[in-house]
Amino acid sequence: MSRAAFRYDGPGPELARRQILGVPVGAFHAAALRAAGGADPAGAAWEILLGNRLLFDAGGLSLLEGALRGLPDRTGRVEFLLVPDPVAARDFYGLQSGLRPDGTVRLPVEARRRGASADSPLETVRLVLPSSLTPIPFPRSLAEPTETSVPHALLLSRDGDFDLLFASQIAWPAELRRLVPRSPGALLRSLFRREPRDRGLRAATAWREIDRTAEIHPTAVIEGSRIGPGVRVGAHCTVRFSTLAADVRLHDGAKVEFSSVGRGSWLMHDLVLFRCHVEEEVFLIHGPYQFSSFHTRSAAFATILMDWLPHGGAFRVMTDAGLREYRGRFLGSVYREGARTLGGALLAPGRIVPENTWLAGDPDQVHRRIDPGLPQESPVPPGRKDAAAGAPAPSVRPLSSQIP
Structure with a gap:
């Protein structure tokens, strides 16, 4: 009781x-x-x-x-x-x-x-x-x-x-700690493996849950992961200690470790996703993307997300209570809903891309917001008059100015 x-x-x-x-x-x-x-x-x-x-x-x-x-x-x-x-x-x-x-x-x-x-x-x-x-x-x-x-x-x-x-x-490793001891199949498979040496970790890597409607290429590696219905995992992909929700697509060579990927998201060829949180209908290409969070319908096109400070100091991060110092070793970025970064964009650690914002390689250029679909015009600086729409483009500060 x-x-x-x-x-x-x-x-x-x-x-x-x-x-x-x-x-x-x-x-x-x-x-x-x-x-x-x-x-x-x-x-x-x-x-x-x-x-x-x-x-x-x-x-x-x-x-x-x-x-x-x-x-x-x-x-x-x-x-x-x-x-x-x-x-x-x-x-x-x-x-x-x-x-x-x-x-x-x-x-x-x-x-x-x-x-x-x-x-x-x-x-x-x-x-x-x-x-x-x-x-x-x-x-x-x-x-x-x-x-x-x-x-x-x-x-x-x-x-x-x-x-x-x-x-x-935290959530998926904690769930694995509950699931693995209850899986005779994982415990049995771990007996025939030599690596890793730690017995508990060996059993965790042997655990997997794959929906019967998922399509997994025979060369893919699935360890300690849950694969949802309708998922497609291409050739030479790796999914390790991660969850893939329904209809996710991993194209050939993509690698996902210690991450969760939401329904309908696409991870393109040879992409590396490490310790990330990905929601629904997210599109990621090139990368790598590490220690970052991508909200629903966000996207990153050949973007570099910095996640490390060479001097070993603290990251300065905006929270609900204002700026705080984060002293963990690594921290990437957060893409709010509908945020997109285009080819050549580079974000410093701890940045938050505002909702429905498009960022080009030049941080002073922001695509005007057109919903739905991609912008049809070239990038325009924030606040420039949109003659066709008769209204100023969304005024968004360059990310470099978000955190002093």
């Missing part, structure tokens, strides 16, 4: 049209609530108020519920202080408004004991976030050797555009 009921008021307006692992945020959260025993199980002693900004999975809900066990009867109201390891705090929580100097994160969640007074004192419960640490022996020409951390559960506030990227990077 569950000890807590969950009250979820979301998704909020910033999340209503967004996705996690190729499904709408609302549907993803509904599945998590069902897996956790339902929103309001019988006999629940506590009510956990999730608000409308929290990103969570079933594992995250289980952590919240477990933290309430054993509390004295006099405790009527509880707030949660998440305790990630230092690497996870840096890489996944570095842009959170609730991040404190000691590396803990105040979650936008409150629990109330049923029957307790509404003005009961608010007590703080520390919630340790389990994670797996893996050493990364970078060549020193790139960066000093470091570690990467993957949390085992998703509990993350939506405080800016990059948080969906971080959420997707």
